[in-house]
Amino acid sequence: xxxxxxxxxxxxxxxxxxxLSGVLLAVFLPFHFLALGLALEGAERLDGFLAWSDQPLVKxxxxxxxxxxxxxxxxxxxVLALEFLPWRDARKSWITAGGVIAAATGLVFLASxxx
Amino acid sequence: xxxxxxxxxxxxxxxxxxxxxxxxxxxxxxxxxVLDVVTYIQRELDPTLAYRxxxxxxxxxxxxxxxxxxxxxxxxxxxxxxxGGSDVLELEPLRSLPVIRDLATDMTPFxxxxxxxxxxxxxxxxxxxxxxxxxxxxxxxxAADAAIECIxxxxxxxxxxxxxxxxxxxxxxALNRAWTLVNDDREGDRKGVLAAATAGGGCxxxxxxxSCTEHCPVELNPSAGVAGLKRLSLLAMVGGKx
Numbered sequence: 001x002x003x004x005x006x007x008x009x010x011x012x013x014x015x016x017x018x019x020l021s022g023v024l025l026a027v028f029l030p031f032h033f034l035a036l037g038l039a040l041e042g043a044e045r046l047d048g049f050l051a052w053s054d055q056p057l058v059k060x061x062x063x064x065x066x067x068x069x070x071x072x073x074x075x076x077x078x079v080l081a082l083e084f085l086p087w088r089d090a091r092k093s094w095i096t097a098g099g100v101i102a103a104a105t106g107l108v109f110l111a112s113x114x115x
Numbered sequence: 116x117x118x119x120x121x122x123x124x125x126x127x128x129x130x131x132x133x134x135x136x137x138x139x140x141x142x143x144x145x146x147x148x149v150l151d152v153v154t155y156i157q158r159e160l161d162p163t164l165a166y167r168x169x170x171x172x173x174x175x176x177x178x179x180x181x182x183x184x185x186x187x188x189x190x191x192x193x194x195x196x197x198x199g200g201s202d203v204l205e206l207e208p209l210r211s212l213p214v215i216r217d218l219a220t221d222m223t224p225f226x227x228x229x230x231x232x233x234x235x236x237x238x239x240x241x242x243x244x245x246x247x248x249x250x251x252x253x254x255x256x257x258a259a260d261a262a263i264e265c266i267x268x269x270x271x272x273x274x275x276x277x278x279x280x281x282x283x284x285x286x287x288x289a290l291n292r293a294w295t296l297v298n299d300d301r302e303g304d305r306k307g308v309l310a311a312a313t314a315g316g317g318c319x320x321x322x323x324x325x326s327c328t329e330h331c332p333v334e335l336n337p338s339a340g341v342a343g344l345k346r347l348s349l350l351a352m353v354g355g356k357x
Contacts (some may be wrong), residue, residue, distance in 0.1 A: 003184020011325030082323045
Protein backbone atom coordinates (compact mmCIF):
# COMPACT_ATOMS: atom_id res chain seq x y z
CA UNK A 1 0.00 0.00 0.00
CA UNK A 2 1.24 3.46 -0.84
CA UNK A 3 1.07 5.84 2.09
CA UNK A 4 0.40 9.58 2.39
CA UNK A 5 4.05 10.47 1.81
CA UNK A 6 3.72 8.92 -1.62
CA UNK A 7 0.25 10.13 -2.52
CA UNK A 8 0.26 13.73 -1.34
CA UNK A 9 2.29 15.39 -4.07
CA UNK A 10 1.23 18.44 -6.02
CA UNK A 11 0.29 16.77 -9.31
CA UNK A 12 -1.90 14.17 -7.65
CA UNK A 13 -3.56 16.73 -5.35
CA UNK A 14 -4.27 18.96 -8.35
CA UNK A 15 -5.94 16.05 -10.14
CA UNK A 16 -8.00 15.29 -7.02
CA UNK A 17 -9.04 18.96 -6.71
CA UNK A 18 -10.04 18.96 -10.39
CA UNK A 19 -12.19 15.87 -9.95
CA LEU A 20 -13.75 16.86 -6.61
CA SER A 21 -14.61 20.39 -7.80
CA GLY A 22 -16.25 18.88 -10.90
CA VAL A 23 -18.39 16.52 -8.82
CA LEU A 24 -19.47 19.30 -6.43
CA LEU A 25 -20.33 21.61 -9.34
CA ALA A 26 -22.38 18.81 -10.91
CA VAL A 27 -24.27 18.43 -7.62
CA PHE A 28 -24.99 22.17 -7.67
CA LEU A 29 -26.28 22.20 -11.28
CA PRO A 30 -29.85 20.98 -10.51
CA PHE A 31 -30.28 23.86 -8.04
CA HIS A 32 -28.96 26.26 -10.66
CA PHE A 33 -31.52 25.03 -13.18
CA LEU A 34 -34.24 25.20 -10.52
CA ALA A 35 -33.44 28.90 -9.98
CA LEU A 36 -33.48 29.55 -13.72
CA GLY A 37 -36.78 27.68 -14.00
CA LEU A 38 -38.34 30.07 -11.48
CA ALA A 39 -37.93 32.86 -14.05
CA LEU A 40 -40.34 30.99 -16.29
CA GLU A 41 -42.97 31.03 -13.56
CA GLY A 42 -43.07 34.80 -13.32
CA ALA A 43 -41.03 37.73 -12.06
CA GLU A 44 -42.48 37.57 -8.56
CA ARG A 45 -41.16 34.09 -7.72
CA LEU A 46 -37.76 34.86 -9.23
CA ASP A 47 -37.53 38.16 -7.30
CA GLY A 48 -38.41 36.27 -4.13
CA PHE A 49 -35.64 33.78 -4.76
CA LEU A 50 -33.14 36.55 -5.56
CA ALA A 51 -34.07 38.36 -2.35
CA TRP A 52 -33.52 35.09 -0.42
CA SER A 53 -30.13 34.69 -2.10
CA ASP A 54 -29.00 38.07 -0.73
CA GLN A 55 -28.56 36.57 2.75
CA PRO A 56 -24.93 36.52 3.98
CA LEU A 57 -24.93 32.73 4.41
CA VAL A 58 -26.06 32.26 0.81
CA LYS A 59 -23.36 34.67 -0.33
CA UNK A 60 -20.77 32.60 1.48
CA UNK A 61 -22.12 29.49 -0.28
CA UNK A 62 -21.87 31.37 -3.59
CA UNK A 63 -18.25 32.17 -2.71
CA UNK A 64 -17.69 28.43 -2.45
CA UNK A 65 -19.26 27.93 -5.86
CA UNK A 66 -17.16 30.66 -7.48
CA UNK A 67 -14.01 29.19 -5.93
CA UNK A 68 -14.93 25.68 -7.09
CA UNK A 69 -15.62 26.99 -10.59
CA UNK A 70 -12.23 28.75 -10.64
CA UNK A 71 -10.44 25.64 -9.40
CA UNK A 72 -12.16 23.46 -11.99
CA UNK A 73 -11.52 25.89 -14.85
CA UNK A 74 -7.85 26.40 -14.03
CA UNK A 75 -7.23 22.69 -13.40
CA UNK A 76 -8.84 21.97 -16.77
CA UNK A 77 -6.61 24.54 -18.48
CA UNK A 78 -3.61 22.88 -16.80
CA VAL A 79 -4.60 19.49 -18.23
CA LEU A 80 -5.00 21.02 -21.70
CA ALA A 81 -1.57 22.64 -21.37
CA LEU A 82 -0.04 19.33 -20.23
CA GLU A 83 -1.58 17.56 -23.21
CA PHE A 84 -0.87 20.06 -25.97
CA LEU A 85 2.07 22.32 -25.03
CA PRO A 86 5.74 21.34 -24.94
CA TRP A 87 6.92 21.41 -21.32
CA ARG A 88 9.52 19.84 -19.11
CA ASP A 89 9.68 21.12 -15.56
CA ALA A 90 7.04 23.82 -15.10
CA ARG A 91 4.20 21.70 -13.79
CA LYS A 92 4.32 22.61 -10.10
CA SER A 93 4.50 26.33 -10.74
CA TRP A 94 1.35 25.96 -12.86
CA ILE A 95 -0.39 24.30 -9.91
CA THR A 96 0.74 27.01 -7.49
CA ALA A 97 -0.35 29.78 -9.87
CA GLY A 98 -3.73 28.10 -10.40
CA GLY A 99 -4.32 27.78 -6.66
CA VAL A 100 -3.44 31.43 -6.05
CA ILE A 101 -5.66 32.67 -8.90
CA ALA A 102 -8.61 30.50 -7.78
CA ALA A 103 -8.30 31.71 -4.17
CA ALA A 104 -7.98 35.34 -5.29
CA THR A 105 -11.03 35.03 -7.54
CA GLY A 106 -13.06 33.67 -4.63
CA LEU A 107 -11.89 36.42 -2.28
CA VAL A 108 -12.68 39.18 -4.80
CA PHE A 109 -16.18 37.74 -5.20
CA LEU A 110 -16.68 37.51 -1.43
CA ALA A 111 -15.46 41.06 -0.87
CA SER A 112 -17.74 42.47 -3.57
CA UNK A 113 -20.74 40.39 -2.41
CA UNK A 114 -20.46 41.41 1.25
CA UNK A 115 -19.52 45.06 0.55
CA UNK B 116 31.24 4.94 11.22
CA UNK B 117 30.08 4.88 14.84
CA UNK B 118 27.04 3.00 16.11
CA UNK B 119 24.33 4.94 17.81
CA UNK B 120 22.45 3.60 20.82
CA UNK B 121 19.17 3.64 18.92
CA UNK B 122 17.40 0.59 17.62
CA UNK B 123 15.25 0.66 14.51
CA UNK B 124 11.89 -1.10 14.62
CA UNK B 125 11.54 -2.73 11.20
CA UNK B 126 8.37 -4.34 9.89
CA UNK B 127 9.16 -6.51 6.87
CA UNK B 128 6.66 -8.12 4.49
CA UNK B 129 7.05 -11.90 4.56
CA UNK B 130 5.49 -14.40 2.18
CA UNK B 131 3.62 -13.85 -1.07
CA UNK B 132 0.58 -11.71 -1.94
CA UNK B 133 -1.24 -12.99 1.16
CA UNK B 134 1.74 -12.66 3.48
CA UNK B 135 2.06 -10.53 6.58
CA UNK B 136 4.53 -8.27 8.34
CA UNK B 137 7.27 -9.60 10.62
CA UNK B 138 8.97 -7.34 13.13
CA UNK B 139 12.74 -7.06 13.56
CA UNK B 140 14.94 -4.85 15.73
CA UNK B 141 17.97 -3.54 13.88
CA UNK B 142 20.82 -1.46 15.33
CA UNK B 143 20.77 2.05 13.96
CA UNK B 144 23.96 3.38 12.43
CA UNK B 145 25.06 6.66 10.95
CA UNK B 146 24.47 7.07 7.21
CA UNK B 147 22.62 3.74 7.17
CA UNK B 148 20.71 2.99 3.98
CA VAL B 149 17.48 1.01 3.80
CA LEU B 150 19.36 -1.69 1.88
CA ASP B 151 21.87 -1.86 4.76
CA VAL B 152 18.94 -2.63 7.08
CA VAL B 153 17.57 -5.39 4.84
CA THR B 154 21.03 -6.90 4.44
CA TYR B 155 21.57 -6.83 8.23
CA ILE B 156 18.29 -8.69 8.75
CA GLN B 157 19.22 -11.37 6.23
CA ARG B 158 22.80 -11.83 7.45
CA GLU B 159 22.25 -11.53 11.20
CA LEU B 160 18.62 -12.26 12.01
CA ASP B 161 16.88 -14.36 9.35
CA PRO B 162 18.79 -15.82 6.38
CA THR B 163 15.53 -16.90 4.70
CA LEU B 164 14.57 -13.29 3.87
CA ALA B 165 14.23 -12.88 0.09
CA TYR B 166 15.15 -9.57 -1.55
CA ARG B 167 17.05 -8.41 -4.60
CA UNK B 168 20.05 -6.14 -5.08
CA UNK B 169 23.23 -6.04 -7.13
CA UNK B 170 25.31 -2.88 -7.49
CA UNK B 171 24.47 -0.98 -4.24
CA UNK B 172 25.34 2.31 -5.97
CA UNK B 173 22.15 3.24 -7.82
CA UNK B 174 22.99 1.84 -11.23
CA UNK B 175 21.40 -1.59 -11.57
CA UNK B 176 17.83 -0.74 -10.56
CA UNK B 177 17.21 -4.03 -8.78
CA UNK B 178 16.65 -2.98 -5.14
CA UNK B 179 13.31 -1.17 -5.49
CA UNK B 180 10.91 -1.67 -2.55
CA UNK B 181 8.05 0.14 -0.87
CA UNK B 182 9.55 1.94 2.11
CA UNK B 183 7.13 3.46 4.62
CA UNK B 184 4.47 3.59 1.93
CA UNK B 185 6.67 5.10 -0.77
CA UNK B 186 8.38 3.24 -3.65
CA UNK B 187 12.13 3.88 -3.51
CA UNK B 188 15.53 2.59 -4.55
CA UNK B 189 16.77 1.26 -1.23
CA UNK B 190 20.53 1.36 -1.85
CA UNK B 191 20.56 5.15 -2.15
CA UNK B 192 17.85 5.93 0.42
CA UNK B 193 19.07 6.81 3.89
CA UNK B 194 17.00 5.47 6.77
CA UNK B 195 16.63 9.02 8.12
CA UNK B 196 15.10 10.15 4.82
CA UNK B 197 12.66 7.25 4.71
CA UNK B 198 11.54 7.42 8.32
CA GLY B 199 11.38 11.18 8.61
CA GLY B 200 13.25 10.94 11.92
CA SER B 201 11.13 8.22 13.55
CA ASP B 202 12.41 4.77 14.58
CA VAL B 203 9.92 2.79 12.49
CA LEU B 204 10.66 1.37 9.07
CA GLU B 205 8.05 -0.59 7.10
CA LEU B 206 9.26 -2.54 4.06
CA GLU B 207 7.04 -4.08 1.39
CA PRO B 208 7.59 -5.31 -2.17
CA LEU B 209 6.96 -2.87 -5.03
CA ARG B 210 3.29 -2.31 -5.80
CA SER B 211 1.61 -3.54 -9.03
CA LEU B 212 4.06 -6.41 -9.56
CA PRO B 213 3.55 -10.08 -8.61
CA VAL B 214 5.27 -10.94 -5.35
CA ILE B 215 7.66 -13.88 -5.58
CA ARG B 216 8.43 -13.92 -1.88
CA ASP B 217 9.06 -11.36 0.85
CA LEU B 218 10.56 -8.23 -0.80
CA ALA B 219 11.31 -9.78 -4.19
CA THR B 220 8.87 -9.06 -7.02
CA ASP B 221 8.55 -10.70 -10.41
CA MET B 222 9.59 -7.99 -12.89
CA THR B 223 8.38 -9.99 -15.93
CA PRO B 224 5.23 -7.88 -16.59
CA PHE B 225 7.33 -4.71 -16.36
CA UNK B 226 9.78 -5.88 -19.04
CA UNK B 227 7.05 -7.47 -21.19
CA UNK B 228 5.38 -4.06 -21.37
CA UNK B 229 8.75 -2.54 -22.27
CA UNK B 230 8.75 -4.83 -25.32
CA UNK B 231 5.06 -4.18 -26.04
CA UNK B 232 5.87 -0.46 -26.27
CA UNK B 233 8.56 -1.45 -28.80
CA UNK B 234 11.18 -0.16 -26.40
CA UNK B 235 14.08 -1.61 -28.35
CA UNK B 236 16.34 -0.01 -30.93
CA UNK B 237 15.89 -0.91 -34.60
CA UNK B 238 19.13 -0.28 -36.46
CA UNK B 239 19.47 1.05 -39.96
CA UNK B 240 23.19 0.47 -40.60
CA UNK B 241 25.60 -2.41 -40.56
CA UNK B 242 29.16 -2.50 -39.23
CA UNK B 243 30.33 -1.77 -42.77
CA UNK B 244 28.64 1.64 -42.73
CA UNK B 245 29.97 4.88 -41.31
CA UNK B 246 28.98 5.93 -37.78
CA UNK B 247 25.64 7.72 -37.66
CA UNK B 248 26.32 11.39 -36.96
CA UNK B 249 24.00 12.87 -34.32
CA UNK B 250 23.91 16.58 -33.52
CA UNK B 251 23.92 16.71 -29.68
CA UNK B 252 22.43 20.22 -29.74
CA UNK B 253 19.37 19.27 -31.81
CA UNK B 254 16.04 19.55 -29.90
CA UNK B 255 15.18 15.92 -30.56
CA UNK B 256 18.53 14.65 -29.25
CA UNK B 257 18.21 16.86 -26.18
CA ALA B 258 14.73 15.46 -25.52
CA ALA B 259 16.13 11.93 -25.82
CA ASP B 260 19.14 12.71 -23.62
CA ALA B 261 16.89 14.10 -20.88
CA ALA B 262 15.06 10.77 -20.67
CA ILE B 263 17.77 8.23 -21.48
CA GLU B 264 19.24 7.44 -18.05
CA CYS B 265 16.45 5.13 -16.85
CA ILE B 266 17.81 2.26 -14.71
CA UNK B 267 14.64 0.08 -15.03
CA UNK B 268 14.09 0.00 -11.27
CA UNK B 269 10.29 -0.11 -11.53
CA UNK B 270 9.78 2.65 -8.94
CA UNK B 271 7.74 4.80 -11.36
CA UNK B 272 5.70 1.73 -12.33
CA UNK B 273 4.87 1.04 -8.67
CA UNK B 274 4.04 4.72 -8.03
CA UNK B 275 1.64 5.02 -10.99
CA UNK B 276 -2.07 5.02 -10.14
CA UNK B 277 -3.04 4.05 -13.70
CA UNK B 278 -0.77 0.96 -13.63
CA UNK B 279 -2.43 0.00 -10.33
CA UNK B 280 -5.92 0.25 -11.79
CA UNK B 281 -5.39 -0.79 -15.43
CA UNK B 282 -3.38 -4.01 -15.97
CA UNK B 283 -3.02 -3.20 -19.69
CA UNK B 284 -1.35 0.19 -19.19
CA UNK B 285 2.25 0.02 -20.40
CA UNK B 286 3.46 2.28 -17.61
CA UNK B 287 5.80 5.27 -17.42
CA UNK B 288 9.13 3.44 -17.85
CA ALA B 289 8.19 1.66 -21.09
CA LEU B 290 6.63 4.83 -22.52
CA ASN B 291 9.64 6.89 -21.46
CA ARG B 292 11.82 4.45 -23.41
CA ALA B 293 9.52 4.82 -26.43
CA TRP B 294 9.88 8.61 -26.12
CA THR B 295 13.68 8.34 -26.31
CA LEU B 296 13.41 6.17 -29.44
CA VAL B 297 11.01 8.44 -31.35
CA ASN B 298 13.49 11.26 -30.68
CA ASP B 299 16.51 9.21 -31.76
CA ASP B 300 17.76 9.92 -35.30
CA ARG B 301 19.34 6.46 -35.41
CA GLU B 302 16.05 4.64 -34.77
CA GLY B 303 14.87 2.80 -37.87
CA ASP B 304 11.20 2.38 -36.96
CA ARG B 305 10.05 5.57 -35.26
CA LYS B 306 6.55 5.23 -36.71
CA GLY B 307 6.32 1.70 -35.37
CA VAL B 308 7.44 2.81 -31.90
CA LEU B 309 4.89 5.63 -31.90
CA ALA B 310 2.15 3.26 -33.04
CA ALA B 311 3.03 0.80 -30.26
CA ALA B 312 3.17 3.57 -27.66
CA THR B 313 -0.23 4.97 -28.65
CA ALA B 314 -2.10 1.67 -29.04
CA GLY B 315 -4.54 0.47 -26.35
CA GLY B 316 -2.93 0.77 -22.92
CA GLY B 317 -0.45 3.28 -24.30
CA CYS B 318 0.27 6.93 -23.63
CA UNK B 319 -3.36 8.06 -23.90
CA UNK B 320 -4.22 6.09 -20.75
CA UNK B 321 -1.97 8.40 -18.69
CA UNK B 322 -3.86 10.70 -16.29
CA UNK B 323 -0.94 13.15 -15.98
CA UNK B 324 -0.81 12.91 -12.18
CA UNK B 325 2.96 12.98 -12.41
CA SER B 326 3.57 10.32 -9.72
CA CYS B 327 6.24 8.75 -11.95
CA THR B 328 8.18 12.02 -12.08
CA GLU B 329 7.65 12.63 -8.37
CA HIS B 330 9.17 9.26 -7.44
CA CYS B 331 11.83 8.67 -10.13
CA PRO B 332 15.08 8.12 -8.17
CA VAL B 333 17.27 9.38 -11.02
CA GLU B 334 15.06 12.47 -11.45
CA LEU B 335 13.83 11.75 -14.95
CA ASN B 336 10.47 13.10 -16.08
CA PRO B 337 8.54 10.21 -17.65
CA SER B 338 5.36 12.26 -17.38
CA ALA B 339 6.78 14.82 -19.84
CA GLY B 340 7.78 12.01 -22.22
CA VAL B 341 4.30 10.49 -22.12
CA ALA B 342 2.83 13.95 -22.83
CA GLY B 343 5.29 14.27 -25.73
CA LEU B 344 4.07 10.96 -27.15
CA LYS B 345 0.49 12.21 -26.92
CA ARG B 346 1.41 15.34 -28.87
CA LEU B 347 3.32 13.37 -31.49
CA SER B 348 0.39 11.00 -31.96
CA LEU B 349 -1.91 13.99 -32.45
CA LEU B 350 0.46 15.47 -35.04
CA ALA B 351 0.71 12.09 -36.75
CA MET B 352 -3.08 11.85 -36.85
CA VAL B 353 -3.66 15.30 -38.37
CA GLY B 354 -0.55 15.46 -40.56
CA GLY B 355 0.19 11.89 -41.40
CA LYS B 356 3.81 12.39 -40.30
CA UNK B 357 5.70 11.48 -37.17
